[in-house]
Amino acid sequence: xxxxxxxxxxxxxxxxxxxxxTLVDRADAHRVMVFAxxxxxKVHVEGYFADGKKARDSLVEVFAKDGAKVLEGRTDENGxxxxxxxxxxxxxxxxxxxMGHRVECILDGAGxxxxxxGIKKETSGAALPSAEGAVIEDRIRAIVSEELDRKLAPLAxxxxxxxxxxxxxxxxxxxxxxxxxLAGLFMYFKVRGKEG
Amino acid sequence: MHISEGICSPPVLAAGMFLAVAGVxxxxxxxxxxxxxxxxxxxxxxxxxxxxxxxxGPAGVHLVLNGLMGLLLGWAxxxxxxxxxxxxxxxxxxxxxxxxxxxxVNMALPAVLxxxxxxxxxxxxxxxxxxxxxxACGFLSLMLSIAAVVLTLLLTERGFLVAAQxxxxxxxxxxxxxxxxxxxxxxxxxxxxxxxxxxxxC
Numbered sequence: 001x002x003x004x005x006x007x008x009x010x011x012x013x014x015x016x017x018x019x020x021x022t023l024v025d026r027a028d029a030h031r032v033m034v035f036a037x038x039x040x041x042k043v044h045v046e047g048y049f050a051d052g053k054k055a056r057d058s059l060v061e062v063f064a065k066d067g068a069k070v071l072e073g074r075t076d077e078n079g080x081x082x083x084x085x086x087x088x089x090x091x092x093x094x095x096x097x098x099m100g101h102r103v104e105c106i107l108d109g110a111g112x113x114x115x116x117x118g119i120k121k122e123t124s125g126a127a128l129p130s131a132e133g134a135v136i137e138d139r140i141r142a143i144v145s146e147e148l149d150r151k152l153a154p155l156a157x158x159x160x161x162x163x164x165x166x167x168x169x170x171x172x173x174x175x176x177x178x179x180x181x182l183a184g185l186f187m188y189f190k191v192r193g194k195e196g
Numbered sequence: 197m198h199i200s201e202g203i204c205s206p207p208v209l210a211a212g213m214f215l216a217v218a219g220v221x222x223x224x225x226x227x228x229x230x231x232x233x234x235x236x237x238x239x240x241x242x243x244x245x246x247x248x249x250x251x252x253g254p255a256g257v258h259l260v261l262n263g264l265m266g267l268l269l270g271w272a273x274x275x276x277x278x279x280x281x282x283x284x285x286x287x288x289x290x291x292x293x294x295x296x297x298x299x300x301v302n303m304a305l306p307a308v309l310x311x312x313x314x315x316x317x318x319x320x321x322x323x324x325x326x327x328x329x330x331x332a333c334g335f336l337s338l339m340l341s342i343a344a345v346v347l348t349l350l351l352t353e354r355g356f357l358v359a360a361q362x363x364x365x366x367x368x369x370x371x372x373x374x375x376x377x378x379x380x381x382x383x384x385x386x387x388x389x390x391x392x393x394x395x396x397x398c
Binding site for chain 2: 031032096098099100101102103104167171172174175176178179180182183186187190191194
């Protein structure tokens with residue numbers, strides 16, 4: 001009798017644990033995510049498993065738009081890999097983590113190359129016609145751009161993180177619904193097949 | 197556990213898909229009408245259980261429950277696992293669509309193997325035997341699945357320098373947890389719905 005009670009208790013605790021961990025800890029452990037952002041002339045790449053664990057010592061490969069490999073490296077202790085931005089309009093970053101996890105993302109320079117000023121734009125600074133004026137303007141431009149990059153880097157990181165799609169409860173319930181539906185459909189055809 | 201898109205070479209993907217389709221066809225054929233709900237329920241369990249994450253090892257691991265599925269479903273584990281993996285791929289971006297076949301085989305084949313190894317012990321109905329079989333089944337099926345994943349990665353000739361022993365050693369705690377959960381689940385079923393483990397093996 002006592003043994004039965006104990007068994008029931010164990011089973012109940014087990015079921016609660018299962019349900020609790022499903023609903024509370026919805027972090028999907030088995031997916032790797034990568035995001036990249038520019039800071040000045042450097043590209044930062046961060047690899048994460050979706051539960052927030054850093055993807056350490058993972059292979060990072062950087063490709064040009066045409067598929068040519070630009071460079072490769074490995075993430076450090078914090079899942080971070082930094083490299084100088086290549087003078088390309090866009091790069092594709094592929095991260096390969098352990099146990100066959102792989103993910104990629106694209107970093108786009110939005111018309112310009114990733115290195116600021118890689119494509120020379122016509123300066124509209126007509127107010128400073130002299131050569132000296134142009135030099136000063138260039139310096140101001142560089143300082144502002146550097147400052148902006150520094151200030152915006154955390155924001156760029158946040159945006160990159162937010163863009164990641166996370167598993168929602170709706171996904172989970174939807175998936176179970178699909179399985180129930182498929183089982184029902186299968187049953188229907190099986191029974192009909194028997195009758196016919 | 198879930199191999200992503202673009203990791204395996206096309207021959208490996210094709211072989212995986214071929215084996216998976218064969219397994220699914222055979223498994224589907226063996227499902228009795230009255231067992232369909234059971235297949236559905238276990239497929240759902242497999243679908244959800246991957247979200248329970250255990251912080252071990254470099255990649256973070258999760259329960260698989262393929263041992264339990266093998267014991268309760270036999271060959272029907274193939275269709276149950278494939279459908280759950282497909283939905284995980286579409287909804288959670290786990291694994292991938294092209295690697296669906298490889299992933300199905302890696303998880304379902306050990307399940308079927310464990311079914312043949314341990315069904316005798318489970319059918320006996322003896323509480324101790326069921327507990328032992330459950331633990332061994334959960335442990336072994338996960339171990340074989342991990343070995344299969346490592347093997348698949350080595351097959352792709354992309355110079356994956358994976359130390360197989362290290363990966364297996366890292367996963368030992370998960371295998372133990374998986375074994376315990378499989379054993380508990382079986383003991384619970386023996387008490388609550390004994391017909392599921394006594395008769396219903398497809």
